[in-house]
Amino acid sequence: MSFSNDLKAAQKHLVDSDKVLAICIKKYGPCHLKPHQDHYSELVTSIIGQQLSTRAAAAIWRRVLDLSKGKPPTPQKLINVDEQTLRSAGLSRPKVSYVKDLAHHVIDGRLDMNLISKLPNDEIINQLTAVKGIGEWSAQMFMIFSLGRLNVLPVGDLGVRKAAMNLYDLGELPNPQTLQELSKKNGWQPYESIAAWYLWKSLNNAGVRTIKNT
Known part of the structure; x- marks a missing residue:
């Protein structure tokens, strides 16, 4: 089944099982x-x-891309770039250490980017949170927005909590x-990610990572 068909199945399931989300799905569409x-x-x-506006983060990422001639830097490239260069691109000192630690995890095989999409959710969280600067919330956002995992409930997300409070009184x-x-x-x-997406949507910020913690 394609991912688009998975989404259709998820929406049908939630419409049938939850009257509140059924209203959201009808209001906000696919x-x-x-x-x-x-x-x-x-x-x-x-x-x-982390802890930045979308605009500020995008500006820093563009400067990081410039370090690799407009291409996303490889793990080895990030390790080779000195701290001051990354600081000049806009990364804080802790974030420099975080991205370098991530690169080391990938290079030495502790984090296999070719395998990660095949791992169960709990194992993904365990591997990602072993990296400096990546907490459970960031791991959950990665699973939802990057891997497209359908059954992740980010219980610590402020937006999800606010929306649930409002919609369910x-x-x-x-x-x-x-x-x-x-x-x-x-x-x-098994579609908690999609339920969360509609909760975010009810706050007019679907897809926005609503708290900037790790």
């Missing part, structure tokens, strides 16, 4: 989630973008356990 192919660059840009921001119970009650599995 989910436009689309996996990316360059997983390594996605991880580099996710590190660069919870009265307060739900904690992770409450979100998991909400998912179970309303039958979001």
